Amino acid sequence: MTRRLLHDRQGAAAVEFALIAPALLMLVLGTFELGLAQYLRAVLEGAMQQAGRNSTLQKSASSQTGIDDYVRTQVRAVMPGANVTFSRRNYSTFSDVLTPEDFTDLNANGRYDSGECFIDENDNRTWDSDVAKSGQGGANDVVLYTATVSYSSTLPMSALGLSPVRELTASTTLRNQPYSSQASRSAVQICG
Incomplete structure (x- = not known):
C-alpha cells in the first residue's frame, strides 16, 4: 500500500499549483502595479506640461485653482482616490532655480553656518538653500x-x-509671459 501511494501522481498538479499560486499572483499584481504607476506618471507629466503652459499666461494670475483642478482631474481619472498637492516657487532667472543663497564661508567647510554673512534674495531675513519666493x-x-x-x-x-x-x-x-515689467528683487547682505 505504501509503495502504491509513493508512485501515485493523482492530485500532484493541484499541490504544485497551490505552491506556485502565491508567487504567481504576486508577480501578476506587481506587474499591474508597475504598469499603473507608469501610466499614472505619464498622465501626471502630460497634465503638468499643459498646466505649466496655461499657468504662464497673464490671465492665470487669477485662475491658479483652475489650473490645479485641471491636473487633479487628469490624475483622478486614472487613480480616483489619489491625493494631489501643489507648490509654486518663483525665481528671477532659470539659473536661480534650486540654487542656495550666496554666503561667505568663513570656516571653509562648504556649507552655511549660523553667523556667516549671506545675501538674502527672497526677503525673509534667513539663509535658504533655495532662493525662491513662494507663489x-x-x-x-x-x-x-x-x-x-x-x-x-x-x-x-x-x-x-x-x-x-x-x-x-x-x-x-517655465517663464511667465512678459505682460508687464518684471519686478526687481532686492538682495541685501545680512551678517550675524
Whole structure:
C-alpha cells in the first residue's frame, strides 16, 4: 500500500499549483502595479506640461485653482482616490532655480553656518538653500510648478514591511509671459 501511494501522481498538479499560486499572483499584481504607476506618471507629466503652459499666461494670475483642478482631474481619472498637492516657487532667472543663497564661508567647510554673512534674495531675513519666493510670481519670473500625487498601492505592501502609500512627483519650469515689467528683487547682505 505504501509503495502504491509513493508512485501515485493523482492530485500532484493541484499541490504544485497551490505552491506556485502565491508567487504567481504576486508577480501578476506587481506587474499591474508597475504598469499603473507608469501610466499614472505619464498622465501626471502630460497634465503638468499643459498646466505649466496655461499657468504662464497673464490671465492665470487669477485662475491658479483652475489650473490645479485641471491636473487633479487628469490624475483622478486614472487613480480616483489619489491625493494631489501643489507648490509654486518663483525665481528671477532659470539659473536661480534650486540654487542656495550666496554666503561667505568663513570656516571653509562648504556649507552655511549660523553667523556667516549671506545675501538674502527672497526677503525673509534667513539663509535658504533655495532662493525662491513662494507663489506664481509676476511678469517674466521663472516658476517651478510641482505636483505630488499620493495613492494607495494595490498590493498588500504592509505585509512585506513596505509603506502602502505610493508617491509620484512631477515638475515643470517655465517663464511667465512678459505682460508687464518684471519686478526687481532686492538682495541685501545680512551678517550675524
